[in-house]
Amino acid sequence: MKEEVLTETINIIKLASLVAGKPVSSGKQLYINNPYNGQLVGTVEMANLSDTQAAVKAALKGGTVLNRYERYSILEKARILLLERKEEFAQLITAESGLCITESTYEIGRAHDVLLFSAMECLNDDGQVFSCDISPNGKQRKIFTLREPLKLAVAITPFNHPLNQVAHKIAPALAAGTPVILKPSEKTPLTAIRFVELLFEAGLPPYMLSVLLGNTKDVAEALVQNPEVDIVSFTGSVVVGKRIAQTAGYKKVILELGGNDPLIILEDANLDLGVVLAAEGAFRNSGQRCTGVKRILVQESISEEFTKRFVEKAKEYTSGNPADPQTKVGTVIDEQAAIYLENVVDKAVAQGAKVLLGGKRTGALLEPTVIINVPRDAQMVVQESFGPLAPILTFKDIDDAIQLSNSTAFGLSSGIVTANMENAIRFVKELQVGTVNINEVPGYRTERSPFGGIKDSGLGIKEGVVEAIKCFTYVKTFSMPW
């Protein structure tokens, strides 16, 4: 009864791809179903190749050029509108992604910060001055820098943070004054389109933003390969990211790809802290975070005690109806993804691993799963498993932990739990990753700070509002006798 009440509150939403604010009319619909109960959440009118070309044309044609204060005002107004519609956005995220409502609400807070920090950056001067009379070869001149917007950015986003990923691409681009064409995930397009509508309501000129859903060849690939596009900013899987790297041609490419992050718990750690961080890192957002804890590495001497306490903690992460505020872990994105994860667990068990908790699947809902005795070459250790799996592995000493941590193709982030500063510094120096968080989960960040991975997790180019704005601009220098 309770479930019926919770799901009936959402009406079917009919949206369309928008070319510079105008809805397309291809006659082809994309259907989005709730991963938990299969109900139709909404439809999106899809774009075709000529819509893609029209979006590029509209952005390049341009329109009212916004000054810094105008860009600030639009982002600030969008921030306030988002806060006013927090509830509505949270329900939409939950309905189309299966993320539980507490996670969706948390995500609104993150997107709010992205808007706040992007608005703030509009007001910051970003030029530099270089005096030229500082060496024997110098002259009485000065060189000045200023940042110019790019003429067109393409942003391609994944499903796992339906709002925040979109905000992280669009808001910094708009702060820079760069027009954007957004291609959100076809699994979670409704939140993305609603967010675009909100930006128009906040005063954004239509030419500055288009949002397109459509088949890969006519939209995503056509945009990636278009020589008029200055930058492709992509967040998603390694396979698609590497394909983009091969096909984009002569343009900037930002790739934020998969992860396989370790949480490394040393014998000197505060064990209770280690237990909390492991559970939060592995199970939050249904385990679907690029920086989720995908491997829990525990020093042998404390592994028995850690495992005992961790299993008790994991029991608190109840899975169920994502719309229920009591639920801590919603579904993964669809049943296919849940079946994939189930198989990954079965394969590890066939290699000698043991499931201590969870593992049961109902449709797209997979219980938080704790697994021990996981071999170091198991698929869930070597590859990325995007779901609420918590494999525990043990290590002998710090050398072994560093070797094990660095042994996969990924290099996104990491968390170290230790009370010893010398140990902490060794990990900071020796882990091959984009981020090392001491006594925090790998995913800890602010929306402003630099973020991004190396190896298969990315090209080492950072996002986060401040760095992303740099990506969406180029630096022009000019010099004068002075």
Ligand code: NAP
């Ligand atoms: P995905 O399958 O790679 O899809 C991401 C986006 O790429 C979607 O919009 C998708 O469109 C589009 N796409 C598909 N084929 C394409 C092509 N040939 N050319 C251009 N674009 C194409 O990733 P996902 O399954 O949505 O997301 C999960 C992955 O994202 C995980 O690996 C996760 O680790 C990663 N991720 C990384 C970060 C980070 O910051 N490093 C953050 C979040 C997530 P369709 O939906 O239409 O297929």
